[in-house]
Amino acid sequence: MAAVTPLLSTHGVSRYFGGLVAVDHVNFEVLPREIRALIGPNGAGKTTLVNLICGRLAPSSGTVYFEGEEITHHPAHIRVGKGIAYTFQITSIFGNLSCADNVALAAQRALTRATGRHKPRNYRRTTLSASITEALDRVGLADRAQLQAASLSYGHQRLLEVAMGLALQPKLLILDEPTQGLSDGEIEHFCNLVKTVATEATILLIEHNMPVVMALANRITVLHHGAILAEGTPEEIRANTAVQKAYLGANGGEEGRVDY
Amino acid sequence: MIGRTESTRVVGLHGAILTALFLLQFILPAYHHGMLTRIMVLATYAIGYNILFGYTGLLSLGHAMFFAAGLYGAGLTVYHLAWPVLLGFVSGVLSGFILAVMIGFLALRTVGVAFMIVTMMFAQAFYLLTLYYADYTRGDEGFVLTQNMRRLALGEWTFNLADPIIRYNAALLLLSICLIACLLLVHSSRGRVLVAIRENEERATMLGYNTFANKLMAMLMSGMMCAAAGAAYGLLFGYVGSTFASIHYSISPLLWVLLGGAATTLGPLLGTLCMFYLVDISSGYTSAYLLFVGLILVLLIVCFPKGILGTIRERRLTWLP
Amino acid sequence: MSRLAITPRNRFSIMDFGPYLLLASLEGLVTAAILALTALGLSLVFGVMRVVNVAHGEFFMLGAMLTWAFTSLFLGYPVLGFALAMIGSPLIVGIIALVAERLVLRRLHYDPEATIVATIGMLYIIQQLALSFYGPEARAVIAPVTFRIQFPWFGYAGYKLLVVGISIFLLLATWFVITHTRVGLMMRATQYDRETAQAFSIPVDRVYAGVFAAGAMLAAIAAVLIVPIQQAHYLMGLDPLLLSFIVVIIGGLGSLKGTMLAALFIGMSDGMISVFFSPTLAKILATLLVALVLVYRPQGLFGEVSR
Numbered sequence: 107m108a109a110v111t112p113l114l115s116t117h118g119v120s121r122y123f124g125g126l127v128a129v130d131h132v133n134f135e136v137l138p139r140e141i142r143a144l145i146g147p148n149g150a151g152k153t154t155l156v157n158l159i160c161g162r163l164a165p166s167s168g169t170v171y172f173e174g175e176e177i178t179h180h181p182a183h184i185r186v187g188k189g190i191a192y193t194f195q196i197t198s199i200f201g202n203l204s205c206a207d208n209v210a211l212a213a214q215r216a217l218t219r220a221t222g223r224h225k226p227r228n229y230r231r232t233t234l235s236a237s238i239t240e241a242l243d244r245v246g247l248a249d250r251a252q253l254q255a256a257s258l259s260y261g262h263q264r265l266l267e268v269a270m271g272l273a274l275q276p277k278l279l280i281l282d283e284p285t286q287g288l289s290d291g292e293i294e295h296f297c298n299l300v301k302t303v304a305t306e307a308t309i310l311l312i313e314h315n316m317p318v319v320m321a322l323a324n325r326i327t328v329l330h331h332g333a334i335l336a337e338g339t340p341e342e343i344r345a346n347t348a349v350q351k352a353y354l355g356a357n358g359g360e361e362g363r364v365d366y
Numbered sequence: 367m368i369g370r371t372e373s374t375r376v377v378g379l380h381g382a383i384l385t386a387l388f389l390l391q392f393i394l395p396a397y398h399h400g401m402l403t404r405i406m407v408l409a410t411y412a413i414g415y416n417i418l419f420g421y422t423g424l425l426s427l428g429h430a431m432f433f434a435a436g437l438y439g440a441g442l443t444v445y446h447l448a449w450p451v452l453l454g455f456v457s458g459v460l461s462g463f464i465l466a467v468m469i470g471f472l473a474l475r476t477v478g479v480a481f482m483i484v485t486m487m488f489a490q491a492f493y494l495l496t497l498y499y500a501d502y503t504r505g506d507e508g509f510v511l512t513q514n515m516r517r518l519a520l521g522e523w524t525f526n527l528a529d530p531i532i533r534y535n536a537a538l539l540l541l542s543i544c545l546i547a548c549l550l551l552v553h554s555s556r557g558r559v560l561v562a563i564r565e566n567e568e569r570a571t572m573l574g575y576n577t578f579a580n581k582l583m584a585m586l587m588s589g590m591m592c593a594a595a596g597a598a599y600g601l602l603f604g605y606v607g608s609t610f611a612s613i614h615y616s617i618s619p620l621l622w623v624l625l626g627g628a629a630t631t632l633g634p635l636l637g638t639l640c641m642f643y644l645v646d647i648s649s650g651y652t653s654a655y656l657l658f659v660g661l662i663l664v665l666l667i668v669c670f671p672k673g674i675l676g677t678i679r680e681r682r683l684t685w686l687p
Numbered sequence: 688m689s690r691l692a693i694t695p696r697n698r699f700s701i702m703d704f705g706p707y708l709l710l711a712s713l714e715g716l717v718t719a720a721i722l723a724l725t726a727l728g729l730s731l732v733f734g735v736m737r738v739v740n741v742a743h744g745e746f747f748m749l750g751a752m753l754t755w756a757f758t759s760l761f762l763g764y765p766v767l768g769f770a771l772a773m774i775g776s777p778l779i780v781g782i783i784a785l786v787a788e789r790l791v792l793r794r795l796h797y798d799p800e801a802t803i804v805a806t807i808g809m810l811y812i813i814q815q816l817a818l819s820f821y822g823p824e825a826r827a828v829i830a831p832v833t834f835r836i837q838f839p840w841f842g843y844a845g846y847k848l849l850v851v852g853i854s855i856f857l858l859l860a861t862w863f864v865i866t867h868t869r870v871g872l873m874m875r876a877t878q879y880d881r882e883t884a885q886a887f888s889i890p891v892d893r894v895y896a897g898v899f900a901a902g903a904m905l906a907a908i909a910a911v912l913i914v915p916i917q918q919a920h921y922l923m924g925l926d927p928l929l930l931s932f933i934v935v936i937i938g939g940l941g942s943l944k945g946t947m948l949a950a951l952f953i954g955m956s957d958g959m960i961s962v963f964f965s966p967t968l969a970k971i972l973a974t975l976l977v978a979l980v981l982v983y984r985p986q987g988l989f990g991e992v993s994r
Binding site: 425427472473476478480483484491494495497498617624652653654656659660661662663 | 739799810811979
């Protein structure tokens, strides 16, 4: 393989909950500018692994590196500051605030990081405005900027979450089951959005929707019982019998069935 | 996000109210003049409380300890150590700051109901300490700061803080400073972060904000403001006693803020004003006036949790800060 | 709780210490017994409904006031008056609690913070109504039995030992209801998982109402027992409230066993410290202890980490 420094890497990372092994000595790498999908049956440990990466959980053992720096014991907000953005599996936005205010909170954080506090107030205000509009534009919510976030439909709330992630100008954007509950049209719009975002940021995508995964991912990692079962391109994964047995095959998925 | 016209309206409104308060002193009869002085100092206490409760979403049931820290910080130094008024005031505010740091590091590890109880317990311990060290504090009985002790010396001028006119304007000055500070906070990005923490703390963390540091900052600001109010109260009215540390003085700012409207800059002032006059009027009829306090509290929380200004802001004047 | 008023401290020698200790222990036991009942009421409400009732002390005070009312109806017959109070007081307080629950708590959907604020309001209302109806003076009630137990060193009011006995009986009865009856099972199911309980067609609303009333009744009955020892006064609710808080938090919210053990510990030590040192110091230490427990070990000593 080419000697590209991974953007994110985990080394022997594990997480136990009492007697339950949720994540089992996982060595996982994400290269810059790729779209990586993380799939696996329910309970495979995908969300736990991602929580270990973004800092919501501390690992029981192992280390996590981001851009060559060890972040294993960094709290979540510091990791976000370093460039890891996470959109929640269960939508978590500021319901009582307007969409613009929601995105503003993300954007002002990125602004502070980028420019420091010493720019004049007007500059910050106009730059902030511009960032907010841009983020909302990209997801298609620009005309809903002043609406209260809680009044949006479920699909639009998920888009708002993505907008907030974008406004953070992250290096690694983690999307946790983003298409869940979206209509087909919304899913298609979402896939196009992800492709454009991938030109500026690396994407880690947890998904159950196999067509989306196959369409978007450069590489796929399959998790099963907290350990990596297989890794490779979509074609390789599709052909992998162990994966079929554990996941695709068990669901009777039409997508990856190889008859032999 | 605040636009240009909204900004002018907000500044205009606050300016108008402060000017009105300034002008009122020339037409009010002596009784109401004195009442309003008291109201303004306690409204400052309420504004400090509102920063933590209304904007950051942390309901403390022990804020009397900050008020009392300021009260005793100023009172004890002036009374026992014969410190000048200004230095006493500063030591009052400093006491509030130090207490807020200690309490912040402990209490901010808890949330919700646990936070309420922890703050209530610390405040209760503080109150009991003022009783325990009655040798210095004279406990419930308290001690009086004579007029001589309450002369504020600034350069060549001496202001007698017992004089009603000086008192009124000193209270107004304190209120103005704290009100403006609150307004500045609310419109800053810091203020937005506090609101974010109140609305969805986990989300705020995952947007990269150090929620603990922000909550601590809010607590320090709140503690100092409440202590300033306490110090001013002691220096302006000349009496320092344990009752100001009791749980009743912790519940009062909650009541005033709820009534006026939590998370509004002018709500605390309005709530304090209304409550004072309500108590004043009803205590003319019965010694059980706290009954009305209780009824209003229940009514507010069940039917109008947003308070007066909060409901007005929701229904009509959305630009109210 | 009544304090020793016998030998001044500077007069006791080694020979006096033993009896002193015994007396302090007995007093502590009485305190613990009453505290256990009161705290149990608070603990049940928090355990099942997940709300804190700040007016809990006022239910206690109401129980005491009603006892005085009942006994003063039958001045010549203290036993009759007292027996009536033991039944009537908790009943009336229970009804008041039901009304409050329906009118206020339910409408707040049992939101924890809002409930605390609302119950603070209820505290003021009940307290001031008591002030209006019963006045600010303390009201004394004669104990229904006046025999004394003679120890070699001092005489001790037999009624106090009766209080301990009745408390233990009531505590055991409550424990039995909770662990061995269908009603108790419904309570525990609702405490464990409200939604699942509803799915099993347990009438959660009625369980909540019942638990709230039961909590108030336990406080009331504790007050009925204590009134002959300590007088009834409209401000008497604050101390039991704070002590119950301390017990419930240290013992672990929602844990029966924890509440009992903590009540024993706090009751005995409060009695001891107050006798040998200053009562104020005892309270300071107790409140600081509660705060620190909540900060560092929020589940108390025996409670489970909340789900």
